[in-house]
Structure formats: structure tokens, C-alpha cells
Amino acid sequence: MLPLLFAAAGINAVVGFVAFETTRSEVREVAATRAGALAAAIAKTVDRSALVPQLVAQDAQVLALLHTTPLASDAQTVSRRLAQTAAETGTEVLYVLDRNGMTLASSNWDQPQSFVGRNFSFRPYFQNAAAGRPDHYMALGTTSMRLGYYLSHPVNIDGQFSGAVVAKLGVDMLERDWGVAPDIMLVVDEAGVVLLTNRPTWRFRTIHPLTEAQRDAIRVSQRYPSQELTPLPIQFSKDTATLNGGADVGDYLVSSIPLPQSHSQIYVLATAEPVWAHTVNAMVLSVGLLTLIAASYIFLEKRRESVRRHVEREARMRDILEQRVDERTADLQLANRRLRDAQGDLIQAAKLAALGQMSASLAHELNQPVAAIRGFAENGLILVERGRLPEASTNLREVVAMSERIGVITRHLKAFARRAPPDIGQVPLRPAVCHCLALMAGRMKELSVNVTVDVADELIVTAEEVRIEQVIVNLLQNACDAVSDAERREILIDADSSGAWIEMRVRDSGPGIALEILPRLFDSFFTTKSAGLGLGLSISRDIIREFGGRIEAMNATKGGSLFVIRLPAAA
Ligand code: ADP
Helix, strand or coil, X not given: CHHHHHHHHHHHHHHHHHHHHHHHHHHHHHHHHHHHHHHHHHHHHHHHHHCHHHXXXXXXXXXXXXXXXXXXXXXXXXXHHHHHHHHHHCCCEEEEEECCCEEEEECCCCCXXXXXXXXXXXXXXXXXXXXXXXXXXXXXXXXXXXXXXXXXXXXXXXXXXXXEEEEEEECCHXXXXXXXCCCEXXXXXXCCEEEEECCHHHCCCECCCCCHHHHHHHHHHCCCCHHHCCECCEEEECCEEEECCCCCCEEEEEEXXXXXXXXXXXXXEEECHHHHHHHHHHHHHHHHHHHHHHHHHHHHHHHHHHHHHHHHXXXXXXXXXXXXXXXXXXXXXXXXXXXXHHHHHHHHHHHHHHHHHHHHHHHHHHHHHHHHHHHHHHHHHHHHHCCCHHHHHHHHHHHHHHHHHHXXXXXXXXXHXXXXXXXXXXXXXXXXXXXXXXXXXXXXXXXXXXXXXXXXXXXXXXXXXXXXXXXXXXXXHHHHHHHCCCCCCEXXXXXXXXXXXXXXXXXXXXXXCCCCCHHHCXXXXXXXXXXXXXXXXXXXXXXXXXXXXXXXXXXXCCCCEEEEEEEEECC
């Protein structure tokens, strides 16, 4: 913050400085222009009459008038000529002085204020002319009491100074044109006395205190009324001035140019007020602008900060959300796995339940060959004892065949009971059906069910052997249940392929399925049997779905139930 403040202060200082300098130079330029215009106006007035004294100095009558031995030149005639020339050139007074400074002829000879007979040897313009130097001189007219601009020119006769011609111009009327401008305009002589000014009370006051010598010179030349020559309350320093009193108190910018011929100087004092006013304005504006910039910057920064915070908050919330989703996904995966495990458990349980139902008939199925084996073995013993060996070996072959049959059943039982790995492959349909029939053989025999199998050897489905067998066992058990009370006990299993699908049908001669329970047949725990679990069909449907297939139940057209399984054919 502190460096920013310093920077702002720096910028402000520069703005102030630039405003100060530009306005200052503008004001000074205006003052300089005004001073130039003033110099031009004075030059215009003076130039009109500048050559008049020199020309008159060569006039034959004037020369005759000033000759050591006065010729027949009459002063009055000369005065008349001077009056005429003065009128033609706009000169206020035109007069001729002799070598002692005495006025011999003058354009105002016939007026009360006539110069004729007056001695002007005390005036420096005469003294300079006597020394051979034409002169420009400003002074207060001793008779007219008006400011005059005097132009003098020596008259030399035979190389001898014989007198001077002087033209007096009125310049005080210049002041009238200046008016009371806020700028102060001054024409100041070489000693510092104010001659012309647009501040009337300043006339004949000085811009700095006069020395004694300067006062003496003024007194001797009767140039100004000497009692008025008091210093003005003004202080010059280089190109500025300060007024410490009067109506114009304040700081000023000074522009000055010399009027070399009349040994004077023009001063234009322009008030420095606009400089300060402009500087202050510029600085106030700059402070305002800087404040605005700072405010916008702070505002934008705040906004950016809040946007950033918002984005951060969103990111944080997204993270939390993602984390929750991850957690939830993990939970779901766990739940899924548990469900799968539970389903696996359920399938296994259902299978074992099915086995439990089969156990009685299975025991019977196994008991039969075991009893037969015993019979054959006992007979075999007797035949061996009696030496009838060929017959004994026939008996032993029967024993082998019987135990073979027991082996087949127990092998299937073992395979069926094992927990199936989730490993889908190619399963030939006919052997699978035969295995199931082997397991069900006891029950079927008990019920004297007539089973027909019409499944071609080449039908191979994409499935998992143990589980597809579980489905077939379920269907066969339900079919046995259904036909148990029927007069005609028939089960028909057939299958065929149609392109990518293999369709297997299990039909029974039971009572069929009541229409109102048909929609709920595959629901878990739906059963119409007193000892039923209601899981067989629901598990069968899950298994078939897992293989990408479908199972449907319906009533066969010829009576009884019909279960149709569609499974994808192996490639
Ligand atoms: P459970 O056999 O334990 O009852 P299932 O899910 O295997 O369970 O069968 C559900 C019900 O579907 C049976 O209770 C029975 O009412 C009906 N059902 C199944 N198969 C047949 C069939 N072949 N004929 C008539 N009804 C059947």
C-alpha cells in the first residue's frame, strides 16, 4: 500500500509540475506578445516623426537662423514653417535651439505655452545633440506637464555645433488604449522610473529605490517631478515579480523587452493566478483520476478474489462430491460383491435343497445296484466253490457293470454338488440333459414317468455346465411334481437351433399353470407347494440371464406346462 501511495504522490507531483510549467509558459507567452505589441505601438508613433528633426536640421532657413552672424532669416517665419511641418507629421511640438540651448523658433510660437525664449540646455537631449549625438529621450514636459518623447538632432554649420532641432511627440495617449487589463504594463526609463503605465497611480514611481546620483541627475534635468519618485512595493526576481501592496497584490510573471533608442524598457506583469489555479485544478483532477483508478483496481482485485474463492469453493465441493461418489461406488461394489456372493450362496443352497429332495430316490437308485451286486457276488462265491467258473465270471462281469452304474451316478452327484466357478464356456446340450436325467432317474422310476429326449448331439450352448444342469434339474423336478398326480405321466425334452440361438423346451403332462399365478411364477419365494421354497424358477431365470438368455413359462397347447429356454449358440 505504501509504495502505491508514494507512486500516486509521485505521479501527482509530476502532473502538478507539468501543469505549472505549461501554464506558466503560456501566461508568459501571452505577456511577451503583449510586450511586443506595446513596443510596436510606440515604434509606430515614433517612426512617423523619427526623420523630422534630421530633415529640419538641413533646412536652409533653419541653418540661416543658427548662423553665427544671423542672416536675414526671421525666427517667426521659421516658426511658421515648423508649425506647418509639425502639423503634417503629427509632431506635437517642433522647435529649434541655438548652441546655448535657447529656443529661437518653435511650432507653438503663437500659443500661450510657446517654447520661444525658453532655455533647454539642462535637458540631456540637448547635451547629447551638442556632443554630436542625435537622441531619443522621454520626460515630463516642463511647460505642458505631459509626458513627451523627445527626438533631438544637432545642427552643424561648417563642422561647428550651432544648435539643435527637437521634435516632441505625445505618447501619453498610448496609455488610453491599454485600459485596465489585469496584466500590468509599464514603460520604465533607465533609472527605473515608470513613465507609461495602465496603473495611473504608478506614474513616476520607481520599480526599485533610486541612488542619490540618479536623483540628482533627474533634478538637474527637470525630467520628472522629483517629489513623486518613491519606490513601488514590488520585488523582482529573475522573471517573476511580487507585489506586496496596493490593489494588485500577488505574484506576477514578468516579460520585458528593451526600447533601445529611448534607453527604456517595457515590462508586462501577467498575474500568476491562473498558473496556480491550473496547477491546483490539474492536481485535483489527477488525484481524482488516481483515486478512480485505485478504486477500480481495488474493486477488480476484490472481484477477482471473490471469483477465485468461489472457484476454489466449487473445486473443494467437487472434490468432496467425488470422494463421496467414490465412497458410494466402493460401497456399491462391496454390496454388489456381497449380493453376488449371497446369490452364489443362494444358488448353492437351492441346489443342495434340490439334492436333498432327490436323496431318497437317489438312495433307492443306489441301493438297487448295491443289492444286485451283493446277489451276484454271493452267487459267484457258490459257483466258484462248485467249480463252475465260466458262470462265476459271468456273475463277476455283472458286478463290474453294476458298480460302473453306481460310479456314474456318484460322479454326476459329485459334479452337480460342487460350487460352480463363474466360468462360461461351450456346453454340449445333450450330455448335460443326460446327466440331469441320471440324477433324476430314481424319482422318475418311482413315478413311472415316461421321458422322451429329442436333443441333437451337435447343439452346443454358451453357458456354464454345472449351472445349466441346475436349471434343467429344477425344470425336471417341477415337471415330476406336476405329473405326480396325473394319470398320464410324460415329460418331453426337445431342442433346436435357429441361427445364433438355441431353444430348449421342457413339456409335461401335468395340470399346467393357472393364469393368475403365471406373472408371479419367477418371483423369489413364490410357491404353491406345501414343502416348496419358491426359489427354483427365480434362480433359474437369474442363471439364464447371466448367460445372456431368456426363460419363459406357458401352458402347452396340448395341455400341461411348457418351459422354453433360449440360450446363445456357441460360435
Ligand atoms: P417350488 O418348486 O419350490 O414351488 P419353483 O420356483 O420351482 O418353486 O416353482 C414355483 C411354482 O411354480 C410352483 O410352486 C408351481 O406352482 C409352479 N410350477 C412350476 N413348475 C410347474 C409345472 N411344470 N407345472 C405347473 N406348475 C409349475
